[in-house]
Each structure stands twice: as structure tokens, then as C-alpha cells.
Amino acid sequence: MKPSGSKLMAGIAALLIGQAALQYNIFPLWQKNYAPKQSTPIGLSPEQLLLAFAGFREFMAGVLWVQADGFFHSGNYDAILPMLRLVTWLDPHQVDIYSTGAWHMAYNFTDESQRSDRRYIVPALKFLEEGIQNNPTIWDLYFEMGWTYYHKVQDPASATQWLAQANEFEKMITARRHILAHAYEKSGQLQNSVDTWVDLVDRAEEEYRKKPDNWEAQIERDTTRNNLEQMLIRIVRRYGDQPETQPPVNLNFDATVKVVRPRVILVEGKLGIPTIGTRVDVIVRNKGHNMEYDPAKLQTFSFEVDKDLTYMQDTLAVRESKFRRELDMSKDPKMYPFTADEYEVVISYNPRFSSPHVQDRLGWLGEGMTDDNYLVEADQHLKPLGPDSKPEDKQSPVRMVRKVITLTRDQILMRGSRDRVNAPN
Amino acid sequence: MEQTVIKTVNLSKRYSGLWSKTTVDAVKNLSLEVNKGEIFGFLGPNGAGKTTTIKILLGIIYPTQGEAYVLGTPAGDPKTHFKLSYLPENPYFYDYMTGEEILSFYAQLFGIGEPERSKRIKELLGRVGLSRAASQPIRTYSKGMQQRIGLAQCLLNDPELLILDEPTAGLDPIAHIDIRDMILDLRDKGKTLFVCSHQLSDVEAVCDRVAILKNGEMARLGKLDELLAGGTVEMIAERVENGILDQLKALGGQAHLHEGKLFVQQPDDDSIGAVIDLVRKNGGRIISVLPQRRSLEDLFVETIQGGKSA
Amino acid sequence: MNATLAIARATFGEAIRKRVLLIILLVALLILLVTPAFEVLAVREQKTILTSFGLGIIQLAGALIAIILCINMIPQEIERRTIYTILSKPVLRHHFVLGKFLGAMQTLAFAFLLMGVAFMLVMYLTLREIDPKVVKGLIMFFFQSSLLAGVTLFFSTFASPLVNFFLSGGTFLVGNILSNFLNTIEKNPQVGSMTRIPVQILVLLMPNFANFNVQNPIINPEQQLTDETAYLVQTVAYGGVYICLLLVAAVLIFNQREM
Known part of the structure; x- marks a missing residue:
């Protein structure tokens, strides 16, 4: 007799429900822990896609990254960007691809004079932001974000927000914790800076107690102690009973711009600072285009940049109160397209990024300086201070000197007149 | 009264193609009885339905009509399988195993535990004359040796009924005689044997009764002496x-x-x-x-x- | 149970002697031994490449072994008529199916052990360290290939080996992609419920092989996982329940089957 299958059918039904219930529980956890994060595969063939899903996702990411590494070394930078997209899509948890990729975008697209293409900074920040969303429990990318704001964008106030988050992680490398204190200092949040140093000294001493024979622990303790001491001394020097920043020094700042050859300008000027090691910032940009380094400006990460935007930024050293340098933008038409009609050359000096001994005289916020013609209260934003802010931390906009000179496209390209152009003020 | 070991009543098996409408009647209205202690020859040309009938008796396939009983229970009852054995035509065993291992494997299927298992295997290997080849892998065995190990696995459970499909096919004359003698010996011990064979001389030599199947139907059935009597x-x-x-x-x-x-x-x-x-x-x-x-x-x-x- | 275990042992014994299987194992071992060559390429990502490639290859080899082992399991027994000698013994068909499956699992365990040891050896020789988390990945992939063996065994109760190869291979691929697909759909607000619901149902019905792929956090060890133990336990349970489902279904079909 043929066996009847009704009991087996009942068993199948029960097991089917059982496995579905388990799958129902597993899926959200799987999504959280193991699923690839991005949903837009770009440039993978169906075969590669299958391979990627059939257990070789991370491997493909690794291999592509190795390939990208090869492009780094051969200088084929443009080829790397799509790979960054692909690799992080395949494996959004390979954190160093985010950090290396963002560093690459922010720093490595350079012109003949090693000036980086600042149009890539916002995509770099966006890329890091995506990396943080995909890896919120790892400190690395918070730090990278902070460092990029601090060092590349020169916006220490924004940097402090990210660096503070990075410092929350116990695993964070000790030496990198210092950057937060520096960023507080540079952004004028002195009390926060002091607090951070105090905290770092505590940590370092605790560590040294645990490992008295470890020379690294000893160095860390000495460094943090020293830095805290320095910070306190500076506060006294600059904000004590007899602040060294007073009376303000007159900088007698001025600058001129000459177009010497098509797309080559000569910037000359004076800045009355006696000490050496001071640098003046120069920006050449489409008129009115104030670069906003805010990843929120981008919907999603894209490595496309505005092909019509010319944005050059450089610094000029001041020697014996004078500065003078030719800035050549003729060799990199891709970076400096000069397709707009009007440009502005912004020449400025911001005491906040000067070395400490200069700041001793001029103050963090420029309160120790003045100028007859070009003094401005900077539009540079500062984030609000913490709830424990002391009165002396009360922020005032930074005082800086700035001169803006407008040039037309014809002038920069030296069309029309063969004469050298003395740019109008 | 003679005890009936195998009984089929109007047994029929029809194969129908899954997609086509062609049907094949492998067995038609087959009724037969095999009695305890006899050697029953089950004959017929290829495709006559012999193997189909055996498979029904073993419960490997199911009849489309009719009934089949083995040892008093409906065919396919696994409990009955403790008391019967089957040797397929050209049997193939896991040939990486040695003779001893394959017997051990089948003994475990019968649930025969140690130390009984080893004892019985040793005894059977001696009985089929494979004691010396016991630890050789089966793939090194000759055809005759494979048939003998096949017969040995049939005897593991000391069955009441043995169903042998072409037990002497492809064997040399000496091996023929060996197998023939073993079959007769088993009958003398009171076993019932249901033997399918093309080797008519072997069947003639050992069988008590025969059935001849033709196109799935019973063509002849009776005692060998009676069927063959009345010659010139x-x-x-x-x-x-x-x-x-x-x-x-x-x-x-x-x-x-x-x-x-x-x-x-x-x-x-x-x-x-x-x-x-x-x-x-x-x-x-x-x-x-x-x-x-x-x-x-x-x-x-x-x-x-x-x-x-x- | 004795009979089931005897069939399992016989299946394992035969499987490890099968040439196809040995070849795949050999290929897998060979590739594992070749992996150190990647270190020439990889400047920074040695460990990533080695771990991901090693685990990937082991997963693939495990899947291939499971399929090739099981597509022939029942058809071959019928073809060689061994099944008749077995089923003429007091062995029920579900004993047979279960025994075959346990034999397949034993074979897979053996293969994973072999590949795992080779992999860790390579790891040690290349990186001078063995990441114990790799074992977790190997075990999960073992369960994955066991599930695949169940799928293939189920198909083998009615499909020919060639058809089965594509059926099982296809199921494996789809079962690996499906969750990703649903994940993508759920994150895309433009996809309507007309598409989403069928995919959700499929995810709940199909064997989800992607569940067993836990290699990402092994490759990126800084990742913090939510309820990892709960996930692993549930996934193994899922594999077990799904395998039972497949075996019962296989028995249901196999019981009706005429050989």
C-alpha cells in the first residue's frame, strides 16, 4: 500500500511556519549587522554582482581597493573615484577605505604647484559622513572628519564637534586626542581647551601609574602636562592684568594684483608684523562664490565637481613685513577653467591660524591688531560654546584684514589689451 | 496444509507516462501462490514483468490493482523484511567496502548487534567460501565472488523467504553449480525460494514449481514434473x-x-x-x-x- | 536509528572516495595555498584580502561539494540497484533519506575541517597570527552548505542530476541575493508595495543562504554587532528547521516514488 502523506504534510506546514518565523526575526538583525549599506550599485556587471553576493563581496572590495591603490601610485587619480564608490558599496565596513578615500579627495588632486583642488573637499566630507553613518561605532572616521575640518578646511570650530565625538571612544589613539584641545584653542574656545588638557593629563597620569616602565606613557604624561601649562601661561599673558595684546598694533596691510601672463598673477603687498613665520591667504575664485564646506549641501555622495568653478587657494609667506609671489594657474585648465566673466582675488590675514608667538601679540581673535583700511570682523562662523563656558570665552567675531580685488575674465586671460593690468581696487 | 508464503491476487501494474498518453501494463491480473519450503521458478522473457512483480512484493513499487501478500502480511510491510531477503540481478554493492564491511553494513540494517553480528558474518563468509577474501575490497572481487557475497547478505537474517533475481547470470559453470547447490541446501533447511531466472537448465535442476510470465500475464503455472510430462x-x-x-x-x-x-x-x-x-x-x-x-x-x-x- | 547511522556511514565512506569530491577539495586546498600570492598585490589590505578570499573560496567549495554530493545521492542508488537491497531490509524510506543526509553532513564537516585547517595554516604562515573569529565564519558556512545539501537532496527525490544541478545552484544564488534585494527595496521609498510584498513573501519562504554569511565583521573586526549571539543561535536554528522541512518534504515525495 502506498503510504499516506497527511501527517507529513502537517509536519511540512508546521516547519514552514517555524522557519518563516525565525527568518522574520533574523532579517532585521541581519540588516543591522551584515547587510551591505548602500543601495546604488554603480558599474558592476551582473556577473560581478552575483559573485559579490555569493560570498565574495568583501573580497571584491579588497581586490578593487588594491587596484585603486595601484592607481594612487601611478597617479591616475580620476580612476580612483568610481572605485571608491564601488568598494564602499561592496563593503561599507572597510573603514580605512573611507578615510583614505576622503584624504585622497581632499588632498591629492593638485595642480602643478601642489595646490589642492578645493572643489573636492565637500565631496570628501560627504564621503566621510556616509562612512560614519555606516560605521557609527568606530572612532576613526569621526576623527578623520574632525581632522579634515581642522587642517584642510581650517574651520576648527566645526572640527571640535567631530573630534569631541571621536574622543568619546575608549579605543581612540591617545596622541590623536590632543587635536581636540588644539581645535578648541584655535577656535577661541579657551575654557574647553583647558578642560580637554586637564582631562588628557588625568588620563595620561592614570596610564603612567599603570605602566610606569612604559616610555610612551611617560612621554604622553610629560607632553600633556606641558601643553596644559603652556595653555595656562598664554591665557595669563594674553588676558591677564597686563595683556600683551594691548595696545593693538597697526598692520598697515595692503595688496596689489597684476596679471603678468595669461592666467598668471603676481600678488604683492605688505603686512606690518615684525615676527617671521606669518602667512597671508590668497584665494582666486568666481566672483561671489564663497565656498561652503558643508556636506549637507550634497544630497548623496558624488565625486562630480562644478566644472565651471575656479577656486584657487594658497598662502604667501611674509618676510620683513612684505609678501610677493607669482601664482601660475595656466597649467591646469581643468582645475582653473576660468569660464565665468568675473573673478575676485581675496588676500587676507587671519591671526587665528598664526603661530603661538604671533598670537601672543595679536590675540586669538585679533584683538591685538588694527588696520586703517582693511580691518574686518570676519564672517567666519563659530559654533556655540558649551554650557560650562566662562565669561572670558565669550566669543567675538575674529578680527582680520582682508582685501578683495575684482578681475574680469578678459583681464586674467589678457585679452583685448596687451598692457599689464593694474587691477582696480 | 501447506503454508502460503507469497500470494498475489489479480495483481496489476500499469505504468503511464507523465506527459504522454502511452501506458504499459507491466503486470496483468497475476494470481499466484508460493508455498513454504518450495523452490519456485519465476520465468519469462525480458520485459515479461518478473522484476516488476518482485518490486511489488518488496514494497518498492505499488500495484495499480490487486493485492500482494508476503509471509501473511501485505507486501511492503517493513516488519516482514526481517524474515525475507532479496538478491537483485547483477547486484552492486558499495565497492569500496570489503566483503566483511558490506556484510556488517547490511547486518546493521537488520539491527543485528555485536557480538552476534561478527559471529554471523564470519560463519557466512565461510559458508559462501569467501573467508580468505573477507578483507579485500569488493571491487577486486570476480563476478562469482560478488554473487556469493550477495547471497551471503541475503542469509544474514536467516530468512524464511529468499527472492533471488537471476542468481546465476554471468557466472562460469563451476560457480553455477555452487550457487545451485546452495539453493538446494537452503530448501533442505526449510527455506522458501522465489527464483527468477533465464538459466532454464538451472531452474529445471532445482525448481519444484514454475510460473511462466508472458507480457505481464501468467502463461504457465504448475509443478515442473507435470508441465514437462507427456513427451515423445x-x-x-x-x-x-x-x-x-x-x-x-x-x-x-x-x-x-x-x-x-x-x-x-x-x-x-x-x-x-x-x-x-x-x-x-x-x-x-x-x-x-x-x-x-x-x-x-x-x-x-x-x-x-x-x-x-x- | 542503527540503520540510519549505518547508511550515513556508508554514504560518508563512499563520498570521501569519490574522485569528483576529492578534486574539488584539492582545488580548494590549492587555491587556499595560492592565496598568499595576493600579498604581493595588497599593500595594506593583506588580512582583508586573505580572509575574505579564503572564506569566499571555502564557501564556494562547500556549496559545490554539497550540490555535487547530493545530486547523485538517490539517483545513483537506484541506478546501481543498491537501493533495492537496502529497502528490502527492514529499512523505512525516511531512514534512508535521513541516513543519506547525515552522510552528506558528515562529508561536509570533514571537508570544512580540512579546508579550515589549511586556511588557518595559510593565515598563520602569512600573517603570523590566527584570528579565532574565522572559526565562527567556517562553522556558519558549514551550516550553510548543509542547508544547501538538504535543498539538493530534496530536489534529487524527483529531478535528474543535471536538472538538479541547476535547480540547486539557482536556489543557492537566489537564496544569497534575496535578502539583499529586499534590503535594497525597503530602503528605496519609491518601490511600492506591489513589488515589496512579493519579495517579502519570497524571503520568508525561500532558504536564505545569506543569513549564514557572517564574514563581514570578521574581515572588519572593529564593527560592533547588535545581539550577535542571538543572531547566530537563531540562524543555526533556522538552518535546522529548514533542513527538517526539506527532509520531511523529501520523504513525502520519496515515499510516493516508484523506482
């Missing part, structure tokens, strides 16, 4: 004249002279007396009178080609 009678004589031939032929047989000897063949023994009288009357001297029993082969060919139904 041959007589040889000398010193007879040519003229007697016509008179002899009138008696219904065949007769011819060859080098002075007379050869007569009569269809049955009823008329042989008249032939003898006639020859003697004519001064002939009779050399021999031999009743010729029919061979199974004759019966088989006659059954399959003649279309006669029993």
Missing part, C-alpha cells in the same frame, strides 16, 4: 525392411532407415506398443525404447511463441 517416445531397431516404413507412419509417428537401422519417434507412449508389435512381426530386433521427457526450454519456447495460455 523413441525406438531404435535393426534388421527391418524398407517396406515397413509406410505401415509405421500410418501409426502416427515418424520413421526412417539409416545404415540399416530404423529410427521411430512416436508422439506418446500409447501407440508405441503397436509399433513394437509391428517391428517384431516383421522380424526386426529392437535395440532401445526411450521415452523422451520434454525440456523446460521446449516448454518455455512453446509457451512464449505458441501463445498458448494455461
Whole structure:
């Protein structure tokens, strides 16, 4: 007799429900822990896609990254960007691809004079932001974000927000914790800076107690102690009973711009600072285009940049109160397209990024300086201070000197007149 | 009363194609009974339905109609399988195993535990003459050795019923005799044997009863002696004249002279007396009178080609 | 149970002697031994490449072994008529199916052990360290290939080996992609419920092989996982329940089957 299958059918039904219930529980956890994060595969063939899903996702990411590494070394930078997209899509948890990729975008697209293409900074920040969303429990990318704001964008106030988050992680490398204190200092949040140093000294001493024979622990303790001491001394020097920043020094700042050859300008000027090691910032940009380094400006990460935007930024050293340098933008038409009609050359000096001994005289916020013609209260934003802010931390906009000179496209390209152009003020 | 070991009632098996409408009736209305202690020959050309019937008896396939009982229970009952054994045609065993291992494997399927298992395996290996090859892998065995190990696995459970499919196929003459002797020996021990075979001489030598299947239907069934009885009678004589031939032929047989000897063949023994009288009357001297029993082969060919139904 | 275990042992014994299987194992071992060559390429990502490639290859080899082992398991027994000698013994068909499956699992365990040891050896020789988390990945992939063996065994109760190869291979691929697909769909607000619901149902019905792929956090060890133990336990349970489902279904079909 043929066996009847009704009991087996009942068993199948029960097991089917059982496995579905388990799958129902597993899926959200799987999504959280193991699923690839991005949903837009770009440039993978169906075969590669299958391979990627059939257990070789991370491997493909690794291999592509190795390939990208090869492009780094051969200088084929443009080829790397799509790979960054692909690799992080395949494996959004390979954190160093985010950090290396963002560093690459922010720093490595350079012109003949090693000036980086600042149009890539916002995509770099966006890329890091995506990396943080995909890896919120790892400190690395918070730090990278902070460092990029601090060092590349020169916006220490924004940097402090990210660096503070990075410092929350116990695993964070000790030496990198210092950057937060520096960023507080540079952004004028002195009390926060002091607090951070105090905290770092505590940590370092605790560590040294645990490992008295470890020379690294000893160095860390000495460094943090020293830095805290320095910070306190500076506060006294600059904000004590007899602040060294007073009376303000007159900088007698001025600058001129000459177009010497098509797309080559000569910037000359004076800045009355006696000490050496001071640098003046120069920006050449489409008129009115104030670069906003805010990843929120981008919907999603894209490595496309505005092909019509010319944005050059450089610094000029001041020697014996004078500065003078030719800035050549003729060799990199891709970076400096000069397709707009009007440009502005912004020449400025911001005491906040000067070395400490200069700041001793001029103050963090420029309160120790003045100028007859070009003094401005900077539009540079500062984030609000913490709830424990002391009165002396009360922020005032930074005082800086700035001169803006407008040039037309014809002038920069030296069309029309063969004469050298003395740019109008 | 004889005990019935296998019984089928109007057993039918129809194969129908999954997609096409063609159907094949492998077995049609087969009714037979096999009694305890007999060797039952189950014959028929290829495709007659022998293996199909065996598979039904073992519960490997299911009949479309009719009933089949083995050892008193419906076919396919695994409990019955403790008391029967089956040797398929050209059996294949896991050939990486040694003779000993394969017997151990099958013994475990019967649930025979140690130390009984080892004891029985050793005994059986001796019985089928494979003691020396016990630790060789089966793939090194000759055809005859494989058949013998096959028979050994059939005997592991000391079965009441053995179903053997072509047990002597492809064996050399000596191996034939070995297997034949073993079958007879098993019957002497009271086992029932259901033997499928093309080797008609083997069947003739051992079987008590036979069934001949043709196109899935029973064509002949009966005791071998009865089925083969009623053959011709041959007589040889000398010193007879040519003229007697016509008179002899009138008696219904065949007769011819060859080098002075007379050869007569009569269809049955009823008329042989008249032939003898006639020859003697004519001064002939009779050399021999031999009743010729029919061979199974004759019966088989006659059954399959003649279309006669029993 | 004795009979089931005897069939399992016989299946394992035969499987490890099968040439196809040995070849795949050999290929897998060979590739594992070749992996150190990647270190020439990889400047920074040695460990990533080695771990991901090693685990990937082991997963693939495990899947291939499971499929090739099981597509022939029942058809071959019928073809060689061994199944008749087995089923004429007091062995029920579900004993047979279960025994075959356990034999397949034993074979897979053996293969994973072999590949795992080779992999860790390579790891040690290349990186001078063995990441114990790799074992977790190997075990999960073992369960994954066991599930695949169940799928293939189920198909083998009615499909020919060639058809089965594509059926099982296809199921494996789809079962690896499906969750990703649903994940993508759920994150895309433009996809309507007309598409989403069928995919959700499929995810709940199909064997989800992607569940067993836990290699990402092994390759990126800084990742913090939510309820990892709960996930692993549930996934193994899922594999077990799904395998039972497949075996019962296989028995249901196999019981009706005429050989």
C-alpha cells in the first residue's frame, strides 16, 4: 500500500511556519549587522554582482581597493573615484577605505604647484559622513572628519564637534586626542581647551601609574602636562592684568594684483608684523562664490565637481613685513577653467591660524591688531560654546584684514589689451 | 496444509507516462501462490514483468490493482523484511567496502548487534567460501565472488523467504553449480525460494514449481514434473525392411532407415506398443525404447511463441 | 536509528572516495595555498584580502561539494540497484533519506575541517597570527552548505542530476541575493508595495543562504554587532528547521516514488 502523506504534510506546514518565523526575526538583525549599506550599485556587471553576493563581496572590495591603490601610485587619480564608490558599496565596513578615500579627495588632486583642488573637499566630507553613518561605532572616521575640518578646511570650530565625538571612544589613539584641545584653542574656545588638557593629563597620569616602565606613557604624561601649562601661561599673558595684546598694533596691510601672463598673477603687498613665520591667504575664485564646506549641501555622495568653478587657494609667506609671489594657474585648465566673466582675488590675514608667538601679540581673535583700511570682523562662523563656558570665552567675531580685488575674465586671460593690468581696487 | 508464503491476487501494474498518453501494463491480473519450503521458478522473457512483480512484493513499487501478500502480511510491510531477503540481478554493492564491511553494513540494517553480528558474518563468509577474501575490497572481487557475497547478505537474517533475481547470470559453470547447490541446501533447511531466472537448465535442476510470465500475464503455472510430462517416445531397431516404413507412419509417428537401422519417434507412449508389435512381426530386433521427457526450454519456447495460455 | 547511522556511514565512506569530491577539495586546498600570492598585490589590505578570499573560496567549495554530493545521492542508488537491497531490509524510506543526509553532513564537516585547517595554516604562515573569529565564519558556512545539501537532496527525490544541478545552484544564488534585494527595496521609498510584498513573501519562504554569511565583521573586526549571539543561535536554528522541512518534504515525495 502506498503510504499516506497527511501527517507529513502537517509536519511540512508546521516547519514552514517555524522557519518563516525565525527568518522574520533574523532579517532585521541581519540588516543591522551584515547587510551591505548602500543601495546604488554603480558599474558592476551582473556577473560581478552575483559573485559579490555569493560570498565574495568583501573580497571584491579588497581586490578593487588594491587596484585603486595601484592607481594612487601611478597617479591616475580620476580612476580612483568610481572605485571608491564601488568598494564602499561592496563593503561599507572597510573603514580605512573611507578615510583614505576622503584624504585622497581632499588632498591629492593638485595642480602643478601642489595646490589642492578645493572643489573636492565637500565631496570628501560627504564621503566621510556616509562612512560614519555606516560605521557609527568606530572612532576613526569621526576623527578623520574632525581632522579634515581642522587642517584642510581650517574651520576648527566645526572640527571640535567631530573630534569631541571621536574622543568619546575608549579605543581612540591617545596622541590623536590632543587635536581636540588644539581645535578648541584655535577656535577661541579657551575654557574647553583647558578642560580637554586637564582631562588628557588625568588620563595620561592614570596610564603612567599603570605602566610606569612604559616610555610612551611617560612621554604622553610629560607632553600633556606641558601643553596644559603652556595653555595656562598664554591665557595669563594674553588676558591677564597686563595683556600683551594691548595696545593693538597697526598692520598697515595692503595688496596689489597684476596679471603678468595669461592666467598668471603676481600678488604683492605688505603686512606690518615684525615676527617671521606669518602667512597671508590668497584665494582666486568666481566672483561671489564663497565656498561652503558643508556636506549637507550634497544630497548623496558624488565625486562630480562644478566644472565651471575656479577656486584657487594658497598662502604667501611674509618676510620683513612684505609678501610677493607669482601664482601660475595656466597649467591646469581643468582645475582653473576660468569660464565665468568675473573673478575676485581675496588676500587676507587671519591671526587665528598664526603661530603661538604671533598670537601672543595679536590675540586669538585679533584683538591685538588694527588696520586703517582693511580691518574686518570676519564672517567666519563659530559654533556655540558649551554650557560650562566662562565669561572670558565669550566669543567675538575674529578680527582680520582682508582685501578683495575684482578681475574680469578678459583681464586674467589678457585679452583685448596687451598692457599689464593694474587691477582696480 | 501447506503454508502460503507469497500470494498475489489479480495483481496489476500499469505504468503511464507523465506527459504522454502511452501506458504499459507491466503486470496483468497475476494470481499466484508460493508455498513454504518450495523452490519456485519465476520465468519469462525480458520485459515479461518478473522484476516488476518482485518490486511489488518488496514494497518498492505499488500495484495499480490487486493485492500482494508476503509471509501473511501485505507486501511492503517493513516488519516482514526481517524474515525475507532479496538478491537483485547483477547486484552492486558499495565497492569500496570489503566483503566483511558490506556484510556488517547490511547486518546493521537488520539491527543485528555485536557480538552476534561478527559471529554471523564470519560463519557466512565461510559458508559462501569467501573467508580468505573477507578483507579485500569488493571491487577486486570476480563476478562469482560478488554473487556469493550477495547471497551471503541475503542469509544474514536467516530468512524464511529468499527472492533471488537471476542468481546465476554471468557466472562460469563451476560457480553455477555452487550457487545451485546452495539453493538446494537452503530448501533442505526449510527455506522458501522465489527464483527468477533465464538459466532454464538451472531452474529445471532445482525448481519444484514454475510460473511462466508472458507480457505481464501468467502463461504457465504448475509443478515442473507435470508441465514437462507427456513427451515423445523413441525406438531404435535393426534388421527391418524398407517396406515397413509406410505401415509405421500410418501409426502416427515418424520413421526412417539409416545404415540399416530404423529410427521411430512416436508422439506418446500409447501407440508405441503397436509399433513394437509391428517391428517384431516383421522380424526386426529392437535395440532401445526411450521415452523422451520434454525440456523446460521446449516448454518455455512453446509457451512464449505458441501463445498458448494455461 | 542503527540503520540510519549505518547508511550515513556508508554514504560518508563512499563520498570521501569519490574522485569528483576529492578534486574539488584539492582545488580548494590549492587555491587556499595560492592565496598568499595576493600579498604581493595588497599593500595594506593583506588580512582583508586573505580572509575574505579564503572564506569566499571555502564557501564556494562547500556549496559545490554539497550540490555535487547530493545530486547523485538517490539517483545513483537506484541506478546501481543498491537501493533495492537496502529497502528490502527492514529499512523505512525516511531512514534512508535521513541516513543519506547525515552522510552528506558528515562529508561536509570533514571537508570544512580540512579546508579550515589549511586556511588557518595559510593565515598563520602569512600573517603570523590566527584570528579565532574565522572559526565562527567556517562553522556558519558549514551550516550553510548543509542547508544547501538538504535543498539538493530534496530536489534529487524527483529531478535528474543535471536538472538538479541547476535547480540547486539557482536556489543557492537566489537564496544569497534575496535578502539583499529586499534590503535594497525597503530602503528605496519609491518601490511600492506591489513589488515589496512579493519579495517579502519570497524571503520568508525561500532558504536564505545569506543569513549564514557572517564574514563581514570578521574581515572588519572593529564593527560592533547588535545581539550577535542571538543572531547566530537563531540562524543555526533556522538552518535546522529548514533542513527538517526539506527532509520531511523529501520523504513525502520519496515515499510516493516508484523506482
